[in-house]
Amino acid sequence: MKKIIITLLILASVSLVQAQVERGNVLIKGGTVLTVTKGTLENTDVLVRDGKISQIGKGIAAPSGFRVIDAAGMFVMPGIIDAHSHAGIDAINEATAPVTAEVFTGDAVNPFQVGLYRALAGGVTSIHAMHGSANAIGGECETLKLRYGVKDPEAMKMEGAPRTIKFALGENPTRVHGSGNGIVPRTRMGVEFVIREAFSQGKAYMEAWDAYNKAKVQKGFRGTPPAYNKRLETMADILRGNIIIHCHSYRADEIYMLLNVCKDFGIKRLVFQHVNEGFKVAPELAAYGAGASVFSDWWAYKFEVYYSTAYNAAILTKNGVTTSINSDDGELMRHLYHEAGKTQKYGQLTDDEALALITINPAKQLGIDSRVGSIEVGKEADIAIFKNHPLSVYTIPMITIVDGIVRFDREKDADDQRIYVDPKQTIDVTLHTSTGHDHESCMQGAVYETAKLFGFNLLEK
Amino acid sequence: MNRFYRIPRQWLVLLLCWTSLGVYAQEEVKLAPVTRTYAITNVNIIQGPGRKVDMGTVIIRNGIIQNVGKNLAIPADAVVIKADSMYVYAGFIDGYSRVGVTKPKEEPNRERPKDPGNPEPAQAGITPQNDVRASLNPADKTVEDLRALGFTTAQVVPYGGMLPGSAAIVQLGGNSANDMVLVGNSAFYSELTPAQRVYPNTVIGVMSKYRELYRQASQAKAYESLYASNRAGLERPVSDKILEAFYPVIDKRVAVLFKAERNLDINRVILLQKDLGFNVVLGDVKEGWDMINKVKASNAKVFLSLDLPEVVKEEKKDDKKEESKKPVDAEKEALEKRKAEAVAQYTAQASVFQKAGVTFGFSTASAKTKDIPANLRRMIAAGLTEDQALAALTTTPAQWLGIADRVGTVDNGKLANLVITDKPYFNEKSKVRYVFVDGVLHKYEVKEEKKADAKNGNGKKADPNGKWSYTTETPQGNSTGVIKIKNDGGNYSGTITNSMSGQETELNSIVVDGNSLTFTFGFNAGGGTMTIEVSLTIDGNDFEGTMSVGSFGSFPMKGSKDPNQ
Numbered sequence A: 001m002k003k004i005i006i007t008l009l010i011l012a013s014v015s016l017v018q019a020q021v022e023r024g025n026v027l028i029k030g031g032t033v034l035t036v037t038k039g040t041l042e043n044t045d046v047l048v049r050d051g052k053i054s055q056i057g058k059g060i061a062a063p064s065g066f067r068v069i070d071a072a073g074m075f076v077m078p079g080i081i082d083a084h085s086h087a088g089i090d091a092i093n094e095a096t097a098p099v100t101a102e103v104f105t106g107d108a109v110n111p112f113q114v115g116l117y118r119a120l121a122g123g124v125t126s127i128h129a130m131h132g133s134a135n136a137i138g139g140e141c142e143t144l145k146l147r148y149g150v151k152d153p154e155a156m157k158m159e160g161a162p163r164t165i166k167f168a169l170g171e172n173p174t175r176v177h178g179s180g181n182g183i184v185p186r187t188r189m190g191v192e193f194v195i196r197e198a199f200s201q202g203k204a205y206m207e208a209w210d211a212y213n214k215a216k217v218q219k220g221f222r223g224t225p226p227a228y229n230k231r232l233e234t235m236a237d238i239l240r241g242n243i244i245i246h247c248h249s250y251r252a253d254e255i256y257m258l259l260n261v262c263k264d265f266g267i268k269r270l271v272f273q274h275v276n277e278g279f280k281v282a283p284e285l286a287a288y289g290a291g292a293s294v295f296s297d298w299w300a301y302k303f304e305v306y307y308s309t310a311y312n313a314a315i316l317t318k319n320g321v322t323t324s325i326n327s328d329d330g331e332l333m334r335h336l337y338h339e340a341g342k343t344q345k346y347g348q349l350t351d352d353e354a355l356a357l358i359t360i361n362p363a364k365q366l367g368i369d370s371r372v373g374s375i376e377v378g379k380e381a382d383i384a385i386f387k388n389h390p391l392s393v394y395t396i397p398m399i400t401i402v403d404g405i406v407r408f409d410r411e412k413d414a415d416d417q418r419i420y421v422d423p424k425q426t427i428d429v430t431l432h433t434s435t436g437h438d439h440e441s442c443m444q445g446a447v448y449e450t451a452k453l454f455g456f457n458l459l460e461k
Numbered sequence B: 001m002n003r004f005y006r007i008p009r010q011w012l013v014l015l016l017c018w019t020s021l022g023v024y025a026q027e028e029v030k031l032a033p034v035t036r037t038y039a040i041t042n043v044n045i046i047q048g049p050g051r052k053v054d055m056g057t058v059i060i061r062n063g064i065i066q067n068v069g070k071n072l073a074i075p076a077d078a079v080v081i082k083a084d085s086m087y088v089y090a091g092f093i094d095g096y097s098r099v100g101v102t103k104p105k106e107e108p109n110r111e112r113p114k115d116p117g118n119p120e121p122a123q124a125g126i127t128p129q130n131d132v133r134a135s136l137n138p139a140d141k142t143v144e145d146l147r148a149l150g151f152t153t154a155q156v157v158p159y160g161g162m163l164p165g166s167a168a169i170v171q172l173g174g175n176s177a178n179d180m181v182l183v184g185n186s187a188f189y190s191e192l193t194p195a196q197r198v199y200p201n202t203v204i205g206v207m208s209k210y211r212e213l214y215r216q217a218s219q220a221k222a223y224e225s226l227y228a229s230n231r232a233g234l235e236r237p238v239s240d241k242i243l244e245a246f247y248p249v250i251d252k253r254v255a256v257l258f259k260a261e262r263n264l265d266i267n268r269v270i271l272l273q274k275d276l277g278f279n280v281v282l283g284d285v286k287e288g289w290d291m292i293n294k295v296k297a298s299n300a301k302v303f304l305s306l307d308l309p310e311v312v313k314e315e316k317k318d319d320k321k322e323e324s325k326k327p328v329d330a331e332k333e334a335l336e337k338r339k340a341e342a343v344a345q346y347t348a349q350a351s352v353f354q355k356a357g358v359t360f361g362f363s364t365a366s367a368k369t370k371d372i373p374a375n376l377r378r379m380i381a382a383g384l385t386e387d388q389a390l391a392a393l394t395t396t397p398a399q400w401l402g403i404a405d406r407v408g409t410v411d412n413g414k415l416a417n418l419v420i421t422d423k424p425y426f427n428e429k430s431k432v433r434y435v436f437v438d439g440v441l442h443k444y445e446v447k448e449e450k451k452a453d454a455k456n457g458n459g460k461k462a463d464p465n466g467k468w469s470y471t472t473e474t475p476q477g478n479s480t481g482v483i484k485i486k487n488d489g490g491n492y493s494g495t496i497t498n499s500m501s502g503q504e505t506e507l508n509s510i511v512v513d514g515n516s517l518t519f520t521f522g523f524n525a526g527g528g529t530m531t532i533e534v535s536l537t538i539d540g541n542d543f544e545g546t547m548s549v550g551s552f553g554s555f556p557m558k559g560s561k562d563p564n565q
Helices: A002-017 A114-120 A171-181 A188-216 A230-239 A252-264 A282-288 A312-318 A332-345 A351-356 A360-366 A446-454 B009-025 B141-147 B203-229 B241-250 B263-276 B289-297 B319-324 B327-355 B369-381 B386-393 B395-400
Strands: A026-034 A040-049 A052-057 A067-070 A074-078 A080-085 A124-129 A137-145 A163-168 A243-249 A270-274 A291-294 A323-325 A383-387 A396-402 A405-409 B037-048 B051-061 B064-069 B079-082 B087-090 B092-097 B151-156 B165-171 B181-190 B256-259 B280-285 B301-305 B361-363 B418-421 B432-437 B440-443 B466-474 B477-488 B491-498 B504-513 B516-525 B528-539 B542-549 B554-561
Touching: A026 A351, A026 A383, A080 A270, A080 A332, A080 A360, A114 A124, A114 A332, A114 A405, A124 A332, A124 A360, A124 A383, A124 A396, A137 A188, A163 A230, A171 A188, A188 A230, A188 A252, A230 A243, A230 B203, A243 A252, A243 A360, A252 A270, A252 A282, A282 A291, A282 A312, A291 A312, A291 A360, A312 A323, A312 A332, A323 A332, A323 A360, A332 A351, B037 B386, B037 B418, B092 B280, B092 B361, B092 B395, B141 B151, B141 B369, B151 B181, B151 B432, B181 B241, B203 B241, B203 B263, B256 B263, B263 B280, B263 B289, B289 B327, B301 B327, B327 B369, B327 B386, B361 B386, B361 B395, B369 B386, B386 B395, B466 B542, B477 B504, B491 B516, B516 B542
Parallel strands: A026 A067, A026 A074, A080 A124, A163 A243, A243 A270, A270 A291, A291 A323, B037 B079, B037 B087, B092 B151, B181 B256, B256 B280, B280 B301, B301 B361
Antiparallel strands: A026 A040, A040 A052, A074 A383, A124 A137, A137 A163, A383 A396, A396 A405, B037 B051, B051 B064, B087 B418, B151 B165, B165 B181, B418 B432, B432 B440, B466 B477, B466 B554, B477 B491, B491 B504, B504 B516, B516 B528, B528 B542, B542 B554
């Protein structure tokens, strides 16, 4: 009985801690429903009750109090999920050490960035707000739901989403730490060493704690606990299988290297990010069960990204790799449906295969596919409604719904969708100036800081 | 001076002796006051929020309030302050600032950190073992400035990074650092401020490091008590002054005072608090209105910032031009409107907290001292009552800082921390006349207010009416012309004519304020019309100022009135 009470108390306190998620009721009438996982349903209604899809069918009557959206002639698809983003957070790179597993982007969520609304206006409902790629092992990342309009940063977090962590291989970590600070890693070999060393230390830490906790309960035990270390604690949690690795990578050799490292340490949950040379190791990725999250056709911004092809996503898909297309960029994030559409030109993917790249597949990579990523009864009502087929160049996102709440409405929203306004800003009539396309927000903070501090010209790609 | 001091005759003699002796004996040393007894008579006593005694007397002896009330006998040794129709309040308490704390000289450390991931704790901003009492200075100008507004007590914190050290509650007076201190180690001061160039260099690094240090401290503390209870067979605990500084926090004997200005800062601090379980005080809150429920749930104590964003100046609308308004103007107007709304939210924060039932104190940490009285008035205009404002300045912080038995109200036995003003404190025209800190009197002379129209050089309000010739200096050379301004019962109209082109252009938005004259006019620059803004200061028959030409910059403009007009 006591145990039950304690459990109840814990449950109560957990629910107190978690932010209240706003959930809506809505009926989407008569659209072409692109379920992604269960085919396409013409002239079909989707009923959303309390934030979840409760019924899909024809001629569903609207319960009283439900908002009705007339989607006749429109396309209703699952909300787009971006598996690689740096939006919605105030800090991206803790670029001061090659391993910073202990930091967490979820500590720096900023729900007021208007870029999040712009993403909603591109049909995006969830993003993976990642640590940057300055370090071989960066920090833990946060999966956000774009409940734009909430003022509590905690309410942006996708409650219960699995923990993920950013790793990075190749030029970025070697440049920041090797070239920048003269410490390991300076080479690709060094990156492998840093990762293996961190795992080995994490393993020793885990074993020391396990041994201590086991000994502690013995009668008459006298001893010293191992010193608490948040970095090693996180490494241990990866080894325990509690955290999914998302690794920034380009070259086939280093992708294969990390597969071997993970194999050696018994780590199964692994997704590669960017993976421009993924097409060279597609069978190996598929065999390991590792995912790949790629750009449709973005490359050549630095030496290691020259060997690339627009067929990458299609080749990976055809080889059975769970593949997604991501943005890593505030602008690209607004038209991921176009990015997915490119795979039909370069690789002849079917509509469902192409749409899966930006819905159910990224959901699988983030471990949230039982909740979002397709239109199925019981799933959370994260839905995007388009005029014209979303894979057409003529498509226009009209309404985006998160948890049954309309968060973007092309017709009804105000011009100025900012939540907080800086009371000190000066309002001038300014001419738009372009500083060119700035790639890789992955390196935000790191490149600039390093360049500024040490006088290296690192700003070139 | 004689108006306010009624010194008994026998004391006058003594006073003279004292003064002259003092002067001969030690020229440089501050003199002890003749007496430490004062009687403030015929004064409106606001003992605390909602507690008022009309035309009473306050008697102070040896730094303590000895008696408060009506018809009190004046002690023979008292200096009498005839505060006829003035107002006396308990001295104000600043919940969080660095008043009187000497700023360390910044040593620009340009040395490239060898291993930025493993800095010395001090370089990483981790110095919780430091104590602000080591850097107090009662002669610091900030002490005098804040005291002149009626503040007598403050909780002050050291300079530093994420963990600067422990705070102290100080009196804004005294001759030495020790004189100032009322309570040492009053709070464990923390910020989310990252270190420069080394770990933790981001807010996520700071939060992670904070958790790690706290948990290491909890672990070290638990091990120390285990070791203390039975040492047999245990390794000796290693002393660590950084971790030991956390012990009073872990025991909840001391709260963490966290700087938390923005909405997001508040959320991050509360995240840490939930994880680690310390008692928290949020300092200098500027943007907390959407976080009230969280603040409530966390049991945090709150010091709202006395800093406010500046009021958005309303531009005078030119109704005639309404029809020809360009889309860009409408957009600009909408943006200005939102900005004004934002400013209003900041201003209303205190009343929103009050209405939500969250009590608060105030902090001056980032407020410009001279703006504080006006900012308080703005908060009151936005819905806070005067009593609520007074409580936030006196009783609430006194209670939270654990010094309510000594300060915060005008009651017998409390420290003689008082502020006396000629009008009620929150009145715009109110002036602070006397401040007592620990019974030590500080007097403020009131300057005669200048008449409004004395702004102008010759004592008259500027008169822009008439014909002016002007010269502007631009990179293309000087340009001259004529400005004509007509005053039609307060409505100004006018034209500007360039002598090169001879083209006459109508002036818009002419505003005359004291001796300042501003207007705009359109300039046809091949295809588009550009708005030129002119801002001038008139001094009799001359003016001087600038002409701003969009992105081309602004250029000096001067001129004089045509005497024939």
